[in-house]
Amino acid sequence: MYDITRIQGWPMPVLNELNRPHFDAMAEGKVLVQHCPDCATWLAPGAFLCENCGSTGVQWRQASGRGEIYSYVVMHRTFDPAFEAMVPYNVCLIELEEGPRLLANVVGVANADLTIGSPVQATFESVGEGLPLLKFKPA
Amino acid sequence: MASKKPLAAIRGFAMSDLSRQYIGPTWQLAVAAIHRAIADAGLKKSDIDGLLINKSPVATLMDLPMDLLDYAGLKDLTLCGVVEAEGSSGVQMVQQAALAVQAGMAKAVVCVFSDAPIVPGVSTQQAFGMPLPLMGKLGSEAPTGLFGPVAAYALAARRYMHKNKLTEDHLGAVAVACRQWALKNPLAMMKKPLTMEDHHNSPYVVDPFHLFDCSFPVNGAVAVVVTSAASAADGPQPAVYVHGMGQGHRGVTNRRGFENEIEIGARLAGEGAYAMAGVGPKDIDCAQVYDAFTYCILLQLEQYGFVAPGGAGEFVLAGQTAPGGSFPVNTGGGQLSGYYLQGGTPLSEGVMQTRGTAGERQVKHDLVLTAAYGGRMMYHACMITSPHASL
Ligand SMILES: [Zn+2]
Numbered sequence: 001m002y003d004i005t006r007i008q009g010w011p012m013p014v015l016n017e018l019n020r021p022h023f024d025a026m027a028e029g030k031v032l033v034q035h036c037p038d039c040a041t042w043l044a045p046g047a048f049l050c051e052n053c054g055s056t057g058v059q060w061r062q063a064s065g066r067g068e069i070y071s072y073v074v075m076h077r078t079f080d081p082a083f084e085a086m087v088p089y090n091v092c093l094i095e096l097e098e099g100p101r102l103l104a105n106v107v108g109v110a111n112a113d114l115t116i117g118s119p120v121q122a123t124f125e126s127v128g129e130g131l132p133l134l135k136f137k138p139a
Numbered sequence: 140m141a142s143k144k145p146l147a148a149i150r151g152f153a154m155s156d157l158s159r160q161y162i163g164p165t166w167q168l169a170v171a172a173i174h175r176a177i178a179d180a181g182l183k184k185s186d187i188d189g190l191l192i193n194k195s196p197v198a199t200l201m202d203l204p205m206d207l208l209d210y211a212g213l214k215d216l217t218l219c220g221v222v223e224a225e226g227s228s229g230v231q232m233v234q235q236a237a238l239a240v241q242a243g244m245a246k247a248v249v250c251v252f253s254d255a256p257i258v259p260g261v262s263t264q265q266a267f268g269m270p271l272p273l274m275g276k277l278g279s280e281a282p283t284g285l286f287g288p289v290a291a292y293a294l295a296a297r298r299y300m301h302k303n304k305l306t307e308d309h310l311g312a313v314a315v316a317c318r319q320w321a322l323k324n325p326l327a328m329m330k331k332p333l334t335m336e337d338h339h340n341s342p343y344v345v346d347p348f349h350l351f352d353c354s355f356p357v358n359g360a361v362a363v364v365v366t367s368a369a370s371a372a373d374g375p376q377p378a379v380y381v382h383g384m385g386q387g388h389r390g391v392t393n394r395r396g397f398e399n400e401i402e403i404g405a406r407l408a409g410e411g412a413y414a415m416a417g418v419g420p421k422d423i424d425c426a427q428v429y430d431a432f433t434y435c436i437l438l439q440l441e442q443y444g445f446v447a448p449g450g451a452g453e454f455v456l457a458g459q460t461a462p463g464g465s466f467p468v469n470t471g472g473g474q475l476s477g478y479y480l481q482g483g484t485p486l487s488e489g490v491m492q493t494r495g496t497a498g499e500r501q502v503k504h505d506l507v508l509t510a511a512y513g514g515r516m517m518y519h520a521c522m523i524t525s526p527h528a529s530l
Contacts, residue, residue: 004281013278044393046278051392071298071400073290074346083284088346091285093294099395103279111346116301133282 010128011080018046021060026132031122033100035061044100065122066139067096074111082128090114094136108137143417143530145380147237148371150247151180151364152379152490157478158358159328161258165194165202165360166210169253172360173211180364181375182247184211187364189218189248191236193228195256195481196513203253211249218245225513226429227386228252229361229482230520234384236365246366252483253360288431289353291515293345295400296434300347302401302449305437307347309452311338313433314351314475316461321472323462323500328357329476352433354474361483363490368528377494382506382530383418383523385411390517399517405442405510408519412508413444416523417530420444423523424503425466425492427485428510430473436460439510440468443521467502482511482520493524506530 003014013019022045025032034043036050036058049056072092078084092106092114106120120136127133153175155168162168169192177184190213194203200221208219218239222228232250239245285291299305315335321327333351341350371378387407391399413419420443428439437451445466446454454460460468471477471488478484489509491497497504510521 011281011284013281019278042394071294071301073285073293073297074343075284075286075290076343076346078284079286080281080284086284088343089284091283091290091294093298095395101393101395103283103285105283116298127282 008129008131009082010131010133011082018048022046026124026134029124031063031065031096031134032060033063033096033098033102034058042096042098042100044102063096063098063100066119067094067136068119069093069106069114069116070095070101071116072106072114092136094120102134104134104136106136143382145368145382145528146384147240147365147381148368149233149363149379149381149490149524150366150371150374150376151176151182152376152487153179153362154326154487155253155360157326157328157480159257159355160358161255162358163255165198165253165255166204166207168255168358168360169203169207169251169362170211172253172362173249173251176249176362176364179376180247180366182364184213187213187247187249188216189236189239189245190216191218191232191248191250192221193232193250193252193482194221195254196225197256198254202255207251213249218248224518224520226481227511227513227518227520229486230509230511230522231386233363233365233381233486233522234386234520237381237384240365240367246370248365249362250365251360251362252480252486254480255358256356257358288515289348290345292432292434293348295515296432297347298398298400299434299438303452305452307339307349308335309437309456310347310352310433311335312456313436314338316455316458317430317469317473317475317477319461320470320500321476323498324471324477325498327472327477328355329472333476348432354431354479357478357480359478359480361480361487363486372528377496377526378528379490379493379524380526380528381522381524383412383414383416385409385415385521387411387519388517391515399515401438403438403442403512403516404519405439405512405516405521408510408521409443412521412523418506418523423506423508425470426468426508426510427471427489427492428469428473429482429485429512430469430475431479433475435512435516436468436473438516443508443510462500470497470500470502485509485511489524493526495526
């Protein structure tokens with residue numbers, strides 16, 4: 001478990017130096033993930049060292065925002081009031097073309113039409129009381 | 140098979156009362172199971188010199204604290220600790236107790252799992268409904284609305300189903316097989332027959348999982364007493380000899396090249412246990428595995444080597460794991476239809492089957508594989524038990 005807070009009324013992890021750049025970049029319309037300069041491995045955000053080579057020199061780096069659906073679910077129940085009006089809503093695991101995978105909601109497509117492997121592109125939408133959040137849409 | 144001596148044995152086993160309602164705090168259920176297991180072993184409290192404790196990962200240490208030894212009236216222990224390896228702890232406790240017995244640190248170690256997720260004012264849905272960091276380190280479950288273990292597992296199941304071209308029929312077949320076993324188990328909570336239609340018609344919780352793809356919370360405790368093989372042979376119950384133990388922990392790597400949903404630590408755990416026991420998957424008569432969700436049985440059948448990769452869906456659909464099938468799995472109904480006590484579920488059924496005391500649902504039990512996992516199938520522990528002291 002980790003601590004949940006609310007930012008602009010939206011459920012969010014408590015931000016710290018490991019995850020804050022990723023979420024802050026959403027306000028600028030950027031997909032920020034991590035990259036190891038020593039072995040050139042792209043990493044999903046939240047890494048404080050490179051899981052491939054052990055380097056502690058991991059840097060934040062902007063990804064293209066292009067990727068594909070690696071897997072997806074459709075939530076028919078929720079446990080947070082923020083999502084109640086959205087049920088049933090999807091949550092997808094997106095594999096960025098650089099390699100890292102991110103959880104996100106995919107918009108602009110019916111849940112019944114989601115398919116693994118279909119190309120998607122980052123987009124940003126405000127949730128809650130105006131919090132910009134990374135989403136994906138069909139590419 | 141090579142002639143090998145067992146590592147240790149389970150001499151005593153018991154459970155507290157089980158309920159889908161609140162019947163007392165976690166520690167109280169634990170004490171009940173501990174006392175019953177000691178009596179079952181034909182031992183006195185003063186014979187016990189070790190205590191290993193396993194709490195639910197979503198409970199706190201306050202629920203099941205170290206001073207459980209005082210609550211249970213145990214004194215002068217030479218081994219006492221909390222095993223914290225999430226759902227795999229139920230089996231890991233037995234492994235650690237076996238090692239302690241082998242090393243001479245303790246002679247009779249009580250291992251206990253206890254949980255009371257259902258408390259007044261908290262629904263069974265809410266009990267496990269929090270966002271869990273099952274996808275990695277970032278914590279993006281909350282902003283995207285991926286709540287509960289069911290969602291994280293559904294995401295894994297979808298990938299697995301896609302890769303192996305499985306349908307909801309394959310998941311449903313798992314649920315139906317478990318229910319058939321549960322109907323033979325007086326301890327099981329689910330008492331109504333379940334058909335494939337019932338499964339498909341049950342509401343989605345998180346698509347692709349219907350309600351009957353998911354286990355359900357139960358309050359209760361499981362305890363075993365681990366001793367040397369020689370001690371267990373002198374006990375009043377049939378000894379459950381531990382011949383092999385293994386663990387496998389693969390973590391979650393959220394990037395291309397890693398399919399955490401399909402390749403899990405269970406393979407490593409199984410290989411270790413088979414090598415230690417000097418047997419292979421073909422020698423195993425039945426398996427008791429952690430089955431919080433239907434998909435988990437399918438994947439473990441493959442990873443523990445009982446079915447070739449990708450073949451588990453058809454294997455279960457053909458009824459092979461159900462009563463009368465070629466390879467009985469989760470003969471007590473598992474967590475899906477029996478009772479969800481995390482690693483305590485496979486542990487309890489593994490003991491009853493190995494002892495030969497499983498009544499109407501008893502199957503061939505010369506070699507039984509018992510396996511438990513934690514996280515989103517990140518942490519695995521298994522053991523191979525037998526009623527025979529030498530294989
Ligand atoms: Zn590196």
